[in-house]
Amino acid sequence: MLSSLRCFLLALWLATLAVTPASAQEAESNTSAPAVAPDPFGRETPRSAVSGLIDALAKRDYNRAANYFDLPVQDDPQVKDGASELARRLQTLLDSGGTLLPFARLSNEPAGRIDDDLPVDRELAGDLKGSGGEAPLLLTQRSVDGRSVWRISHETIRELMVASATTAASAPSKDIVGIDVAGAPAEDWALLIGLAALSFVVLRLLAAATLAVVRRGISDPDANGVYRFVHAALPPLSLFIAVMAFYTWAERLQVAIVARQTLLRYAGGVAAIALVWFCLRLVDAVADVAIARMHRRARRQAVSVVTLLRRAAKILLLVFSIVAVLDTFGIDVTTGIAALGIGGIALALGAQKTVENLVGSVTVIADRPVQVGDFCRVGDVVGTVEDVGIRSTRIRTNDRTIVTIPNGDFSSRQIENYAKRDRFLFAPKIGIEYTSPAKVREAVSIIEDVLLSHEKVSNDGPRARFTDFGESALEIEVFSYITVTDFAESTTVRQELLLSIYERLSAAEIGIAFPTRTLFLARNPGDDQPRRSGAEPAAPADDS
Template identity: 35%
Template sequence: MINFKAGNITSKTLIILLAIFLALSFLPDNAFAQKLPPLSVSKENSAPAKQEVALDDPLGRSTPQGTLLGFIRDVDREDYERAAEYLDTRQPPKRAQQLASQLSSVLNHGLSGYLPKLSNKPEGNLEDGLRPNQEKIGVVKTFSGNYDIILERVQRGDDPPVWLFSANTLKFVPEMYRDLGHDRVKQYIPKALRSYKLFEYPAWRWVGLVLVIPLSFLIAWFITRVLFASFRFAFRGRTVTTQNKELIHSIKGPIRILALSLGFYGASFFSYSLLARLFWLRVGETLLIVGLTWLCLRLIDPVVEKLLILRQPGVSSGKIAIARLLRKIVKVFVIITGAIFIFYVAGINLTAVATGLGIGGIAVAFAAQKTLENLFGGVMLIWDQPVRVGDFCRAGDYQGTVEDIGLRSTRLRTLSRTVVSIPNGQLATMSLENYNMRDKNLFRHNIQLRYETSSDQLQFLIAGIRRLLYEHPKVETSGARVRFTGFKNSGLELEIFAYILEAEHPVFLAIQEDLLLRFMNLVEQSGTSFSFPSQTTYIARDVGLNKEKTGKAVEKVDTWRKQGVLPFPDYTPDDIAEFENKLVYPESGSVFHKKA
């Protein structure tokens, strides 16, 4: 039996396509007669004649295909009175009905040719080498020779022209009937099955239909078992990988469908009537399309993985994202292609469908602007690769690891282990911060010391931290710096700035922890401590200003004023040039001062 997994989207899609076809297959007979398309498109003659529009004919005789299907439909119902309306004959009604019965037997047992190729256009095939008003159905091979079955386009009075079996063909029907022999199959069918009708068809035809289906399934099962048994025999003694086993298991369903299509093809060759032959041929073609579509869908994943080597260690996350997007696009394309072929076999006018899709596509494009924006945004994300699958990044207010870049959205696994889906259209316009692209990590901390810390203690601590940064093997020496940056509300602030030579964040955190612990030891060795956010209130008696120092300052400013050298708003250029660079820096005692 053919098993479809309930959770498999691919299988569901194929079941839907098959159901659509079967629904179209069991349309009323007029629809069936009018909608079976030719599988090869006949080119129109470059003659000035325009393509004609089919006028409605009650019997469907406006086209060659409609005439043939209408005739075999009526003779299958054993309605020979109506079947005689498809013959270009002036014989009495009873003789015409007998002629229709004989022609039916001739077509059922002796006609050769691929009937779906018959033109479904009012003017017929103008490039078949026959006269414009003639159409060849096929050839009947008998012991006495081969006979062409010809349709002719006939116009009687003011009625629209219709296609009928030509008078010349009908002239040889009795001879062909004698050569092929009488219909001996019906002689062995019980009379009750021949006389009783269900939905206008003899009961024995329905019995045959019920028998053909399980027989075809049995043939499909047998072919599949033989095929896979042969495969196991051919590869006996060899090591079969897990991937190959999964592949073999996944293609069992499509192979069964293809084998089933062969069974229905076989049923078409052994069908009693021409109509049954066309029906089983049509079912076989549809199952063939479904099987090939399903097989392609099953093979897409392993083929893409093989081409991009996704299962080998060390493959880039960009390839994984591209492969996932490529798989989805190819699968959608395969499903659409399969649906188009099924509609074609079912007789739907693809030109009208394409026109409708074009108009509908414009409307959908306007209605689905955001969807298309997200689609192209996803393509640009994969092409430009600002982030890749597995990267840790910041996108807007979210931080997390990229788990998937899809057609519509990108999923991030946040630090709180939730999943955030961001539409690709928005993500493509965001400023993305990719932490995985770092070549090193920034180490930057500001520490504050108590105000009781003396300048010598501060210099001791700064020198110790600088030396520590220079000595550490994981700190970039050229960018390391330690500076006294200011007097803050709670203490004296030191800025420590350096780059850690590690890109991985967990390793960086370990190095940062080591440095901070060493800084604490240096602060303790200097005799000071870290400050805390606090406020100190000093209570003391006001002793006023120092009169001696105040007098000296006032006297000095008064002297400047009397001499006309008061340095406000600034010193003169000559004064600046006189004492420029006179201050000793680095201060006396510094190692750099000695070298200078």
């Protein structure tokens, strides 16, 4: 308890500060100084200041806790003693029902929160309960030895000073009584841990009961989307709601602030894990439904995209949970994230081809130039698409071999998809034997009549035209479309048309030409004279 002298000195000093001209305080805060070492008490941010204060109160080191009050404790020993007594009283009031903001809600920025209704140099850290009712526990930012630090403000100090001795005396003392664990009585730890366990057990049982009721009301739960969603959501949601219930109930208990604030701090990490767990199960449930739908529609390449997105979402969620847990333990992840960014650039440069293939996969699947089962030409490769994967596309050629093309290369090639044809071109060149012009006109008319009379030939301008005098035939060019989409069926129609044309031309005694060549053989004029040598042959001898 403060002595009368100490109360007087503190009141006098506070009154002096109250009438100090604002310009002098601004001059003090704007004094530029060279770079200085970090604050030894860790008061750079509201979060670190509250954490340091709790650590000092847990160790009952009230001399150290005095440094977290906006008082010149280094200049005046009496003021330091008074500030130590204020720290003791602060702990007593917090143990008696006062509250501090959860660890995650305290700003970890040097400038504090700027989106609240307080001045820029003020930060709300909690609430005090005294004889006059609730009062905010405020932090103020000032420059101390060239450092900008956060400490308990004059407004809160006044509240602590005006709190009557009876209020402090009537508050339950949290000095060491019996077993002390980490700066708080063991029974307080047991009460809070029991409350947390009870919250989780009750909510988990409620979740199991709800799941059983829903399952009983559905004929085929495994195929029902609502049941699958409830089954995926209830376990993590029960944990998250249990943490929120623990937050609500723990703040109403009159237990040691050290135990309460410590467990609430780590409960925030559990809440983050529960939220990530819920998102992971939700991602799995949505992905399973999407994959089943893609299988029913025979869109196998879309399954690869869903699988890739599922893995990417899970990785991001796990990274978020790791960052949240590390932040709960007070580990600064900013440097680590920067290092990961540099490492990511290096990895991206080293895995450039892999990234290119992944981007190519997204392009191929989004643009869908081919699908599994399509017959196509990709560059100089002709075959049927068997699989569109995350990294590559596999094509089975007509020789029954498998050609694997990386998707980065696949997406940049010229792709001709024969399966997308809505009709087939029928444009043969028919050569007839050299004959009279009337027969040529008859042949053209016969071919056009065959085209027009066939039901599978498009009536959009089929034609036959005599186009050229060939070396061995009179050439008639045909142009029309076969209105089928199946390749095998198109070959059947093509055969019917060619046979019909052949039969009609044969019946009209118009022959189909084939390459011919006539050879004329002749003797040279001198070949009928006997060959002579340079000397006359000798006369035969007379035997008579």
